[in-house]
Amino acid sequence: MVFYFHDILYNGQNFANATSAIVGAPAWGNRTILADLNHFGNLVVFDDPITLDNNLYSTPVGRAQGFYMYTQKNTFSSWLSFSFMFNSTEYQGSLNFAGIDPLLNKTRDISVVGGTGDFFMARGIATLSTDSYEGDVYFRLRTDVKLYECWKLVN
Amino acid sequence: MVFYFHDILYNGQNFANATSAIVGAPAWGNRTILADLNHFGNLVVFDDPITLDNNLYSTPVGRAQGFYMYTQKNTFSSWLSFSFMFNSTEYQGSLNFAGIDPLLNKTRDISVVGGTGDFFMARGIATLSTDSYEGDVYFRLRTDVKLYECWKLVN
Amino acid sequence: MVFYFHDILYNGQNFANATSAIVGAPAWGNRTILADLNHFGNLVVFDDPITLDNNLYSTPVGRAQGFYMYTQKNTFSSWLSFSFMFNSTEYQGSLNFAGIDPLLNKTRDISVVGGTGDFFMARGIATLSTDSYEGDVYFRLRTDVKLYECWKLVN
Numbered sequence: 001m002v003f004y005f006h007d008i009l010y011n012g013q014n015f016a017n018a019t020s021a022i023v024g025a026p027a028w029g030n031r032t033i034l035a036d037l038n039h040f041g042n043l044v045v046f047d048d049p050i051t052l053d054n055n056l057y058s059t060p061v062g063r064a065q066g067f068y069m070y071t072q073k074n075t076f077s078s079w080l081s082f083s084f085m086f087n088s089t090e091y092q093g094s095l096n097f098a099g100i101d102p103l104l105n106k107t108r109d110i111s112v113v114g115g116t117g118d119f120f121m122a123r124g125i126a127t128l129s130t131d132s133y134e135g136d137v138y139f140r141l142r143t144d145v146k147l148y149e150c151w152k153l154v155n
Numbered sequence: 156m157v158f159y160f161h162d163i164l165y166n167g168q169n170f171a172n173a174t175s176a177i178v179g180a181p182a183w184g185n186r187t188i189l190a191d192l193n194h195f196g197n198l199v200v201f202d203d204p205i206t207l208d209n210n211l212y213s214t215p216v217g218r219a220q221g222f223y224m225y226t227q228k229n230t231f232s233s234w235l236s237f238s239f240m241f242n243s244t245e246y247q248g249s250l251n252f253a254g255i256d257p258l259l260n261k262t263r264d265i266s267v268v269g270g271t272g273d274f275f276m277a278r279g280i281a282t283l284s285t286d287s288y289e290g291d292v293y294f295r296l297r298t299d300v301k302l303y304e305c306w307k308l309v310n
Numbered sequence: 311m312v313f314y315f316h317d318i319l320y321n322g323q324n325f326a327n328a329t330s331a332i333v334g335a336p337a338w339g340n341r342t343i344l345a346d347l348n349h350f351g352n353l354v355v356f357d358d359p360i361t362l363d364n365n366l367y368s369t370p371v372g373r374a375q376g377f378y379m380y381t382q383k384n385t386f387s388s389w390l391s392f393s394f395m396f397n398s399t400e401y402q403g404s405l406n407f408a409g410i411d412p413l414l415n416k417t418r419d420i421s422v423v424g425g426t427g428d429f430f431m432a433r434g435i436a437t438l439s440t441d442s443y444e445g446d447v448y449f450r451l452r453t454d455v456k457l458y459e460c461w462k463l464v465n
Binding site: 023024025026027028040041042043069070071072073077079081098099100102109110111112113123124125148149 | 357406
């Protein structure tokens with residue numbers, strides 16, 4: 001299952017269409033501009049649309065909500081934990097993710113640590129790749145979800 | 156297993172009995188008042204008592220510690236990750252939770268991603284419901300924990 | 311498998327060799343000094359070297375990246391979620407952790423909620439102990455990782 005999610009970071013001027021905001025920063029940073037040292041210590045909360053193709057304007061099948069942090073001083077790396085909350089004819093329910101995302105690698109694997117609804121008790125791997133990166137304001141992550149544990153709830 | 160946990164948010168005036176505090180906020184917010192836009196971007200750390208009934212003053216069986224964040228601009232939704240740390244005659248050990256919590260739904264499912272002690276290697280679902288909500292200062296969450304993976308550690 | 315990771319907290323004067331930084335604080339705190347009330351509400355992002363012995367200057371086998379928060383007002387307790395990202399001849403891949411860490415206990419168990427690469431789909435327990443604690447600037451955690459679920463990916 002391949003999904004795309006789209007992150008537009010608040011930069012002081014894009015209040016209406018921003019989907020994420022810096023909410024934590026180190027002592028040398030602030031909450032409108034990503035900090036020096038590869039943004040180490042910046043914490044961003046997001047509410048990003050999920051689409052089935054790589055078009056920001058396609059009808060979302062759900063929302064990706066959670067946070068990412070920049071976690072390395074000497075290169076770009078992030079750590080993230082979030083959920084996909086689906087609300088579409090194809091999928092109902094949620095998937096929960098956590099893991100490290102060394103951004104400069106072409107692909108990065110994180111864990112699917114659980115799920116609810118159609119994804120009841122799921123576990124697996126999500127392979128992330130940066131599908132687009134436009135300065136510090138917009139990026140799009142391709143997420144290839146592979147579930148190795150799936151459960152069926154029998155009522 | 157049904158538990159209740161009780162959250163009293165620090166608001167600048169309730170230092171002694173607050174059980175949680177805003178520690179992150181977007182650029183348009185602060186750390187004593189929940190922000191506009193459905194509190195999007197507020198990050199709250201909590202240390203909440205867990206009780207077996209819905210009475211704040213019942214003897215706690217443990218503490219719920221971790222954080223929640225408000226993760227949606229256009230409605231009330233949160234994302235949380237926390238542990239139940241039990242210390243009672245009934246239970247010893249911890250349960251670890253993560254997931255999305257769309258607050259306006261009557262019930263919401265999150266993941267039990269692991270456990271320790273009496274809950275060694277547990278996995279399951281916790282169904283949350285808001286049992287009480289008093290302005291921005293107090294809420295009580297009913298948590299119905301259903302474990303579908305349980306392990307027995309044989310020494 | 312036993313690992314050590316080493317945390318040097320930024321305190322306003324150790325910019326060059328700090329491996330972590332306060333990025334969130336309650337209203338009564340700031341981002342260069344850990345707050346009163348057992349640091350309740352402080353959120354710290356870290357990028358700590360992992361070594362196989364307890365020597366800070368041993369060659370690292372990877373990085374521990376993620377965050378910890380102080381989560382109790384009346385004693386020292388923290389909650390953490392992070393990854394070990396290995397990049398050595400012994401190990402490639404990552405392990406993802408989450409759980410509560412009551413610091414004054416001699417040993418504390420948290421959950422291994424997933425893994426990637428050599429640790430594909432791992433689950434287990436990590437037993438933490440404080441191997442060294444030097445004021446608020448340096449600590450070293452011994453981490454004994456016990457995996458009870460291991461998968462082999464057959465290509």
